[in-house]
Amino acid sequence: xxxxxxxxxxxxxxxxxxxxxxxxxxxxxxxxxxxxxxxxxxxxxxxxxxxxxxxxxxxxxxxxxxxxxxxxxxxxxxxxxxxxxxxxxxxxxxxxxxxxxxxxxxxxxxxxxxxxxxxxxxxxxxxxxxxxxxxxxxxxxxxxxxxxxxxxxxxxxxxxxxxxxxxxxxxxxxxxxxxxxxxxxxxxxxxxxxxxxxxxxxxxxxxxxxxxxxxxxxxxxxxxxxxxxxxxxxxxxxxxxxxxxxxxxxxxxxxxxxxxxxxxxxxxxxxxxxxxxxxxxxxxxxxxxxxxxxxxxxxxxxxxxxxxxxxxxxxxxxxxxxxxxxxxxxxxxxxxxxxxxxxxxxxxxxxxxxxxx
Numbered sequence: 001x002x003x004x005x006x007x008x009x010x011x012x013x014x015x016x017x018x019x020x021x022x023x024x025x026x027x028x029x030x031x032x033x034x035x036x037x038x039x040x041x042x043x044x045x046x047x048x049x050x051x052x053x054x055x056x057x058x059x060x061x062x063x064x065x066x067x068x069x070x071x072x073x074x075x076x077x078x079x080x081x082x083x084x085x086x087x088x089x090x091x092x093x094x095x096x097x098x099x100x101x102x103x104x105x106x107x108x109x110x111x112x113x114x115x116x117x118x119x120x121x122x123x124x125x126x127x128x129x130x131x132x133x134x135x136x137x138x139x140x141x142x143x144x145x146x147x148x149x150x151x152x153x154x155x156x157x158x159x160x161x162x163x164x165x166x167x168x169x170x171x172x173x174x175x176x177x178x179x180x181x182x183x184x185x186x187x188x189x190x191x192x193x194x195x196x197x198x199x200x201x202x203x204x205x206x207x208x209x210x211x212x213x214x215x216x217x218x219x220x221x222x223x224x225x226x227x228x229x230x231x232x233x234x235x236x237x238x239x240x241x242x243x244x245x246x247x248x249x250x251x252x253x254x255x256x257x258x259x260x261x262x263x264x265x266x267x268x269x270x271x272x273x274x275x276x277x278x279x280x281x282x283x284x285x286x287x288x289x290x291x292x293x294x295x296x297x298x299x300x301x302x303x304x305x306x307x308x309x310x311x312x313x314x315x316x317x318x319x320x321x322x323x324x325x326x327x328x329x330x331x332x333x334x335x336x337x338x339x340x341x342x343x344x345x346x347x348x349x350x351x352x353x354x355x356x357x
Contacts, residue, residue, distance in 0.1 A: 008065035019068040032329025039336035046340035048350040073109035087126040110148030118162035128169035155181045156206035182226035187254035194232040194244040194306040199288030218326040227332045229309035232261040237304035244306040267339030315352035322356035
């Protein structure tokens with residue numbers, strides 16, 4: 001690693017050198033706010049920099065310098081591209097050195113694992129072993145000895161999408177698990193109808209399964225919620241019950257899934273509803289604590305659809321679980337879905353994190 005190549009260095013090298021080094025300061029009383037930033041744009045300039053603590057995946061060097069100036073960590077993205085080779089020691093060793101290089105060449109603070117492959121048995125054991133070996137190597141290097149390692153995990157530890165991982169071993173090797181409490185309708189075994197992406201009671205149930213079922217410490221869990229929507233076209237629609245029946249698209253053994261819909265940015269759906277208010281009817285589903293729209297297609301008013309999303313109200317109720325369960329913090333997929341500057345709602349969405357405290 002050559003510090004002289006760091007893009008954050010200015011004329012006053014001594015003053016700007018810390019921007020090229022890992023963030024070490026931490027407010028002991030501050031909750032983790034973990035923000036995914038995958039979009040190729042500059043929306044990060046509008047993030048709530050007083051709240052965010054870690055930004056994942058984006059390798060924008062301007063962002064790096066700004067984040068480090070604010071005391072915010074940057075972690076790079078990683079998965080194990082050839083997952084079938086994960087039990088080959090040499091393949092793991094080669095991957096670890098590649099991951100180390102990615103961290104240091106990006107002047108990053110760590111790495112976020114996003115492996116979502118179906119797995120069980122020996123392969124799952126080797127995944128945990130990979131994390132342990134990575135941690136051991138990083139601790140021998142000066143730049144990465146305090147690197148933050150996070151692991152994205154499904155909303156429940158009970159075989160979601162055929163992921164039977166060694167949860168305790170992953171939690172032990174990582175700084176924390178980012179619980180993806182969204183896409184919770186990836187496998188639907190009952191009525192094939194539109195519904196909430198992240199229903200409150202089920203979010204809590206999934207977290208409790210990690211905490212109680214696997215005895216994972218609450219400070220090892222970060223609650224991730226969706227800042228995006230699912231737009232569903234109704235195959236049949238009941239106006240009396242406001243029920244939207246979906247096309248049967250199976251996933252991992254289930255006869256129905258959220259693949260019947262498509263993901264839409266929060267900012268986009270609010271803009272669509274504002275542009276055509278006569279076509280959109282707003283609802284609140286009390287069972288899941290989730291808002292949704294029922295709408296008529298612009299080209300064909302007889303064609304119905306539903307958009308299920310989160311807003312500041314629903315997110316606040318769900319982020320309050322962080323305080324209730326004593327979790328490390330919260331986060332989202334992802335921070336670039338908001339309109340930023342085009343409405344007041346972007347600020348309100350960020351303010352939903354305050355429910356954690």
